[in-house]
Amino acid sequence: MSDHVTHWIGGGAHEGPTKRTGDIYDPASGRVSGTVDFAGPEEVDAAVAAAKEAFPGWRDTSLSKRVQVLFRFRELLSAGADELARLVSSEHGKVFSDARGEVARGLEVVDFACGIPHLLKGGYSENVSTGVDSYSILQPLGVVSGITPFNFPAMVPMWMFPVAIACGNTFVLKPSEKDPSAAGFLARLWKEAGLPDGVFNVVHGDKVAVDAILEHPDVAAVSFVGSTPIARYIYRTAAEHGKRVQALGGAKNHMVVLPDADLDLAADSAVSAGFGSAGERCMAISAVAVVDSVADDLLERIGERVARLRVGPGDDERSEMGPLVTREHRDKVASYLESGVREGATLAIDGRAHPVPDGDENGFWLGPSVLDHVGPRMSCYREEIFGPVLSIVRVADYDEAVELVNGNPYGNGTAIFTNDGGAARRFQNEIEVGMVGINVPIPVPMAYYSFGGWKQSLFGDSHAHGTEGVHFYTRTKAVTARWTDPSRRPEGGVDLGFPTNG
Numbered sequence: 001m002s003d004h005v006t007h008w009i010g011g012g013a014h015e016g017p018t019k020r021t022g023d024i025y026d027p028a029s030g031r032v033s034g035t036v037d038f039a040g041p042e043e044v045d046a047a048v049a050a051a052k053e054a055f056p057g058w059r060d061t062s063l064s065k066r067v068q069v070l071f072r073f074r075e076l077l078s079a080g081a082d083e084l085a086r087l088v089s090s091e092h093g094k095v096f097s098d099a100r101g102e103v104a105r106g107l108e109v110v111d112f113a114c115g116i117p118h119l120l121k122g123g124y125s126e127n128v129s130t131g132v133d134s135y136s137i138l139q140p141l142g143v144v145s146g147i148t149p150f151n152f153p154a155m156v157p158m159w160m161f162p163v164a165i166a167c168g169n170t171f172v173l174k175p176s177e178k179d180p181s182a183a184g185f186l187a188r189l190w191k192e193a194g195l196p197d198g199v200f201n202v203v204h205g206d207k208v209a210v211d212a213i214l215e216h217p218d219v220a221a222v223s224f225v226g227s228t229p230i231a232r233y234i235y236r237t238a239a240e241h242g243k244r245v246q247a248l249g250g251a252k253n254h255m256v257v258l259p260d261a262d263l264d265l266a267a268d269s270a271v272s273a274g275f276g277s278a279g280e281r282c283m284a285i286s287a288v289a290v291v292d293s294v295a296d297d298l299l300e301r302i303g304e305r306v307a308r309l310r311v312g313p314g315d316d317e318r319s320e321m322g323p324l325v326t327r328e329h330r331d332k333v334a335s336y337l338e339s340g341v342r343e344g345a346t347l348a349i350d351g352r353a354h355p356v357p358d359g360d361e362n363g364f365w366l367g368p369s370v371l372d373h374v375g376p377r378m379s380c381y382r383e384e385i386f387g388p389v390l391s392i393v394r395v396a397d398y399d400e401a402v403e404l405v406n407g408n409p410y411g412n413g414t415a416i417f418t419n420d421g422g423a424a425r426r427f428q429n430e431i432e433v434g435m436v437g438i439n440v441p442i443p444v445p446m447a448y449y450s451f452g453g454w455k456q457s458l459f460g461d462s463h464a465h466g467t468e469g470v471h472f473y474t475r476t477k478a479v480t481a482r483w484t485d486p487s488r489r490p491e492g493g494v495d496l497g498f499p500t501n502g
Contacts, residue, residue, distance in 0.1 A: 004034060005034060010050035010197050011197025014043065016046075019040060022038055023035055024178070024181075027314075028363045029360040034181075036177055039209040040209070043203050047201040048143055052142070055143060055169070058165075059169075063116065067114055069195050070113055070165075076192055084182060085103050086315070088103070105444070108446060113163050114166075116166035123136045131483070132481065134479065135481075139474060139475055139476075140167050141220040142169060145172045145221070149225050151280040151386075157175060157186065159223075164223075169221075171199065177204055178325055178326065183204075210234075221472065222234065222243050222244075224246070226249070227249060228249035228250035231249035232456075246460040251282045252381075252382075253414060254289050255287070255288045255417065257291065257418075258398060261418050261419065269415070270390060273285035275309065275321055278322055278323065279388040282412060286391060288393065289395050290392060290393070306349055306354075312359055313359060324365075324388075329387070330366050330387075333386070334351075340378060340380040340391070345373050345374045348371065348392070354366075354368060369389045398423060398427075410453065412453030412454075413442070414431055418438075424439075435453060
């Protein structure tokens with residue numbers, strides 16, 4: 001990681017004066033490891049201006065040449081995946097294997113975007129009227145922007161910009177100021193791949209930069225991933241300024257465990273999906289709705305696995321879970337353990353006591369934690385914790401589990417564990433959630449499908465990547481054409497008739 005991170009505008013590092021900066025932390029030690037420039041309206045104006053200037057040339061670049069740049073970017077990213085993963089681990093805190101997996105999932109979207117010539121094919125109808133043909137074409141929007149969260153500083157931006165750029169748009173990325181270096185790394189790869197200057201730009205900062213993007217008249221569309229309150233704000237503000245918006249919000253992902261489930265598989269899945277990346281992911285399992293008859297057995301198996309988990313620095317290959325991203329976030333997550341007990345839950349596993357044998361005492365540590373006998377009115381259930389805390393909610397049967405999930409205001413992801421195919425099929429039909437797993441704890445779709453939830457987990461109509469991503473970053477133009485045949489032109493007079501399909 002660089003000691004100092006600045007913006008990337010017009011094909012190079014921004015050299016202008018900076019009025020404000022922020023600290024970058026090493027979550028494993030709690031120490032400041034660098035600083036990042038914070039953009040104001042002037043820097044956002046410069047980035048958007050560079051993107052606007054680059055747009056006509058990139059829009060008119062042939063699909064073949066666009067794809068050549070994408071393929072070069074893909075090969076460079078593949079070769080540099082370990083370096084990027086180490087960068088992510090150093091600033092976010094997640095262990096290297098998690099960071100490497102994040103980069104791999106981002107690469108899948110780049111692979112998908114490399115197929116853009118097929119994805120941008122329009123339709124054609126011959127002779128819709130006598131001598132008249134109609135066809136549709138997909139065209140880019142112009143300057144588009146992505147505002148992305150700290151938990152996946154490489155993957156989530158890659159849900160957005162490969163598709164946007166492949167479609168012929170130019171892009172301004174505003175990554176999280178907590179772990180900003182991955183964005184600069186990706187910008188340099190685009191430069192090396194031959195992307196024209198100004199097509200991809202990065203501005204760092206906080207709400208000042210965000211508002212400047214949302215209100216900028218030359219930004220045509222905004223993509224966002226983050227918490228529901230901010231997603232709602234992004235959607236409302238950007239829409240008020242005439243922009244197309246996709247804003248993916250928070251989650252309270254449930255895992256339903258029926259009595260006939262493979263409990264070893266369910267326990268493995270609850271631990272991996274609840275505590276991977278320290279629970280700092282929007283697809284993490286947060287609530288386990290387990291039928292009461294097998295709840296004690298499942299909890300015992302979860303406890304056995306948690307006891308073996310090694311918590312430590314992300315750069316230690318023995319670590320299976322790293323620290324949380326900031327001290328403030330660690331303290332907030334830990335507070336749910338206290339509030340859960342105060343509201344009537346049982347603290348089955350206290351992550352504050354989990355050993356961290358090789359961790360600096362100043363690191364932002366919180367081990368895997370489990371609250372049992374959680375009720376739907378408790379704050380630990382109602383609110384998105386975004387940390388390594390599982391809430392065990394005991395239910396009487398399948399119907400009560402479905403009622404619980406469908407009654408939750410979030411609708412991002414869910415999973416059911418059962419060996420009954422009929423129950424699984426009924427679940428996928430009845431559940432009011434956008435992404436469903438059957439014996440799969442984190443049902444993140446492949447890049448050629450689209451990612452996104454329902455209810456308060458999504459603001460706007462479009463999900464990320466896949467065909468919905470292509471539609472979000474393009475607009476359709478319908479063309480009706482007549483080429484007259486001189487040999488068939490009628491003699492005399494002018495035809496003032498209304499065009500029909502005759």
